[in-house]
Every structure is written in structure tokens, then in C-alpha cells.
Amino acid sequence: MRRKRILITGGAGFLGSHLCDKLIESADIICLDSFFTGTKSNVAHLLSSPHFELIRHDIVRPILLEVDQVYNFASPASPVHYQYNPIKTVKTNVIGTMNMLGLARRVRARILQASTSEVYGDPIEHPQKETYWGNVNPIGIRSCYDEGKRVAETLMMDYHRQNRVDIRIVRIFNTYGPRMAVNDGRVVSNFVLQALRNEPITLFGEGLQTRSFCYVSDLLEGIVRLMNTDGLTGPVNIGNPAEMTVRELAELIIEMTGSRSPLVHRDLPSDDPTQRRPDITLAKEKLDWEPKVTLREGLARTIDYFEKLLSEAAV
Ligand code: NAD
Ligand code: UDP
Numbered sequence: 001m002r003r004k005r006i007l008i009t010g011g012a013g014f015l016g017s018h019l020c021d022k023l024i025e026s027a028d029i030i031c032l033d034s035f036f037t038g039t040k041s042n043v044a045h046l047l048s049s050p051h052f053e054l055i056r057h058d059i060v061r062p063i064l065l066e067v068d069q070v071y072n073f074a075s076p077a078s079p080v081h082y083q084y085n086p087i088k089t090v091k092t093n094v095i096g097t098m099n100m101l102g103l104a105r106r107v108r109a110r111i112l113q114a115s116t117s118e119v120y121g122d123p124i125e126h127p128q129k130e131t132y133w134g135n136v137n138p139i140g141i142r143s144c145y146d147e148g149k150r151v152a153e154t155l156m157m158d159y160h161r162q163n164r165v166d167i168r169i170v171r172i173f174n175t176y177g178p179r180m181a182v183n184d185g186r187v188v189s190n191f192v193l194q195a196l197r198n199e200p201i202t203l204f205g206e207g208l209q210t211r212s213f214c215y216v217s218d219l220l221e222g223i224v225r226l227m228n229t230d231g232l233t234g235p236v237n238i239g240n241p242a243e244m245t246v247r248e249l250a251e252l253i254i255e256m257t258g259s260r261s262p263l264v265h266r267d268l269p270s271d272d273p274t275q276r277r278p279d280i281t282l283a284k285e286k287l288d289w290e291p292k293v294t295l296r297e298g299l300a301r302t303i304d305y306f307e308k309l310l311s312e313a314a315v
Contacts, residue, residue: 003028003051005066007109009059009100010073012038014179015114015172018216019071022224024051030065033074034058037081042179059096060088064103069227070111072100075149077116079142079269080185086144093148094155101159104166112168112227113156115235117276118146119171127243127277130171130235140271153235160233168232170223173239173278177216177298178305188213191250192299192306195259205268207247212277214240215298218291225287232286239278240291256299 004027010016011031020029020043031043032055046052057063059074075092076082082089097113104111120128121136136146159165176188184190194201222238250263283289 004068005030007032007065007067007070007103008073009033009071009096010038010075010114012040012042012054013073014038014042014077014177014181014184015175015216015220016071016073017042017179018177019073019220019223020046020052022220024049027051029053030055030067032057032059032063037076037078037181037184039181059099060091062099062102064106066107067109070100070104070109071114071223071227072097072111073114075114075145078184078186079145080183082145083141086141089144090148093145093152097152097155101155101165105159105163108166110166110168110227111156112170112223113152115153115169115171116145116149117171117173117237117239117278118142119150119153120273120276121146122271122273123275126275127241127279128237129279130237130282137271141269142271157233168226169235170226171235171237171278172219172223173214173237173276174211175214175216175219175239177302180302182306182309187211187246187249188299188302189306191253192257192303193310195253195257195261196303196306196310198260200264201250201254201261202266203247203250203263204266204272206265207250207263208245209268209272210243210245210275210277211249212240212243213249213295213298214238214291215293215301218293222283222287222289225289226283229287236283236286237278237280238283238289239280240295241277241280242295243275243277244295252295253299253303256296257303
């Protein structure tokens with residue numbers, strides 16, 4: 001059987017580069033990235049493989065490639081990065097997704113969109129099921145991302161209904177692991193780096209808001225199963241339902257690193273969701289998937305990664 005040819009947009013980023021590693025075992029990979037937040041170093045180990053191609057390209061501009069599957073992961077994901085140039089964030093998620101859907105339609109590829117738990121906004125329903133329509137502020141500082149991703153879902157469904165494009169939508173909940181960028185600004189990488197440097201750990205607000213953290217390998221296993229399962233066009237939550245407060249996360253990271261970092265408070269950014277936990281019943285039933293890596297195991301691997309990175313930087 002011929003190896004599938006798979007396009008991964010955002011393939012040099014945190015999740016995208018791990019997806020390249022996972023899929024190159026059995027497929028030919030085209031990794032496309034603008035290098036806005038991703039880096040060549042995330043995929044440097046793949047550059048010599050005959051099954052890997054790297055293209056510098058911005059999905060806001062159209063491109064035509066002959067592929068069997070598309071994983072559309074291109075988009076800044078951390079609030080710091082997506083708020084840096086909010087108009088560009090909207091363009092990437094709306095025009096970029098439209099371009100990738102146009103490509104999928106032309107070459108009859110199956111396309112999976114990396115959506116997000118942010119489509120639920122500051123959720124009133126808890127935990128969040130796929131049927132919940134969400135509580136999103138359309139004009140706040142997070143809207144460029146939340147609404148961008150909501151329109152991306154709309155486009156996916158309309159290309160499916162109008163043009164019969166074969167689509168999948170995954171709603172990804174907070175995911176962490178090695179290769180998160182040092183300047184990413186998301187909570188796990190921030191706290192681990194602060195703890196390892198014995199710098200103050202920055203709790204936004206009282207730190208009583210909750211999140212549910214999924215390790216990268218668990219997430220990608222669920223996503224690849226979704227891509228390769230028939231009859232699931234609508235969105236599917238993939239995440240780890242183990243919910244905790246941001247303060248509890250900080251305390252665990254301090255304990256695991258043996259850090260001397262104090263906890264300090266910073267202003268809570270506006271529209272920061274107060275609670276978040278996926279209902280993963282659908283993924284369990286349809287994909288026979290559930291997360292396996294505990295937070296302690298996943299954090300240990302992430303701490304090792306950043307420890308090594310810091311020691312190399314110090315040389
Ligand atoms: P990341 O910032 O590490 O990766 C995003 C990648 O997309 C980067 O390599 C970046 O350079 C690239 N990119 C950005 N804009 C682009 C453009 N216009 N054209 C081409 N490439 C572009 O973030 P990540 O955590 O790996 O996120 C990957 C995807 O998963 C994103 O779509 C994000 O919205 C989604 N997601 C991630 C999480 C999470 O917890 N990690 C949660 C929900 C959704
Ligand atoms: N957060 C924090 N300190 C930080 C970074 C983030 O307390 O240094 C909080 C943030 O306010 C949010 C949670 O941690 O409540 C998760 O933030 P992140 O940016 O990782 O993701 P998101 O808000 O998109 O879930």
C-alpha cells in the first residue's frame with residue numbers, strides 16, 4: 001500500500017512537531033509553518049528523513065499541495081502570542097482555514113481542524129459537552145482567538161454541507177509537554193520555568209480558576225484516532241478531565257522541582273475563564289480513547305525538558 005501524504009500546518013510548533021514525529025512512522029509528511037511561534041529546531045531531527053518536507057508558508061495565502069490528509073494546526077495558541085497581533089490571529093483562523101478547506105476540496109483530502117475549548121468561552125455549563133454553545137465575549141481581548149476558532153468551525157461545517165468536504169473537528173483542552181516555547185506564556189511552561197529559576201511564580205488573580213491539563217502524547221493519540229474514524233464530522237472534545245486550580249498546579253510544580261520560588265499575585269486578565277473541564281464521553285464511546293498519562297508523569301517529563309534546555313543555554 002502507498003504511504004499516505006499528510007500536510008501538517010503549524011507543524012513546527014509545539015503540538016504540530018510531536019504530530020510530525022508520530023505520523024512519520026507510516027506516512028510522508030509535509031510540514032508547513034510560518035515560524036511565527038514555531039521553530040526549525042522542533043523538527044530539525046526530521047530534516048534528513050526522505051519522508052519529511054518542510055515548507056515556510058503563511059496559510060493566510062493560498063497554496064496547492066497534493067495530499068491525502070490535512071491537519072490544520074497553524075495558529076498561535078497562547079494568549080500572549082494570539083493577542084500580539086489580534087487581526088493576524090483572526091486572519092489565520094478565518095482566511096487561513098478557508099484556504100486549507102479550499103485545498104482539501106480541490107484534492108479531495110480529509111481535513112481535521114484544531115479547534116479549542118475556548119469556543120466555550122467562560123463556560124456556564126460544567127463540565128463542557130460538545131453540545132454546549134458556549135459563553136464567549138465577541139469584543140474582548142480573547143475574542144480574536146475564540147471567535148476566530150468559532151468561525152473556523154463554522155467554515156468546516158459549511159464546506160462539509162455545501163461542498164461535501166470530508167472534515168473532522170477536535171476541541172483541544174489545555175495541553176502541555178516538551179517543546180512548548182520558552183516565551184509561550186502559558187501556565188505550565190511559565191510555572192515550570194519560574195520554578196526552575198527560583199523566580200516568583202505568577203498567579204493571575206487568586207489562582208482559584210480551574211483548568212484540566214492533558215499531556216501531549218495522550219492528546220495526539222485521540223486526534224489521530226479521530227482523523228481515521230468514519231462518521232464523526234461534528235466536534236469532539238479531547239482533553240484530560242482531571243481538573244485543578246491554577247494555585248494547586250503551582251504548588252505541585254514547586255514540590256516536584258524542589259523550588260524556593262514564592263507565589264506572587266498578578267492582575268487577572270479580562271475574560272479569563274473561571275472553570276474548564278472536558279466531558280470526554282463522546283471520545284470514549286466513539287474513539288475508545290481516554291488519557292493515560294497522569295499529571296505527575298507528564299509534568300516530570302516537561303520539567304526534564306526545560307531543565308535540559310536551561311542547562312544548555314547556560315553553557
Ligand atoms: P504553537 O504556537 O506552538 O504552534 C502553532 C504553530 O502555528 C507555530 O509553529 C506557528 O509558527 C504556526 N503558525 C501560526 N500562524 C501561522 C500562519 N498564519 N501560517 C502558518 N503557520 C502559522 O501552539 P500549539 O500549542 O502547538 O497549538 C497548535 C494548534 O492547536 C493551534 O491551532 C491551537 O489553537 C490549537 N490548540 C492548542 C491547545 C494547547 O493547549 N496546546 C489548546 C487548544 C487548541
Ligand atoms: N495563568 C497564571 N499565571 C501565568 C500564566 C497563566 O495564573 O503565568 C493562568 C491564566 O490566568 C489562566 C490559566 O493560568 O487562568 C491558564 O492560562 P493559559 O494561558 O495557560 O491558558 P488559557 O487561559 O488559554 O486556558
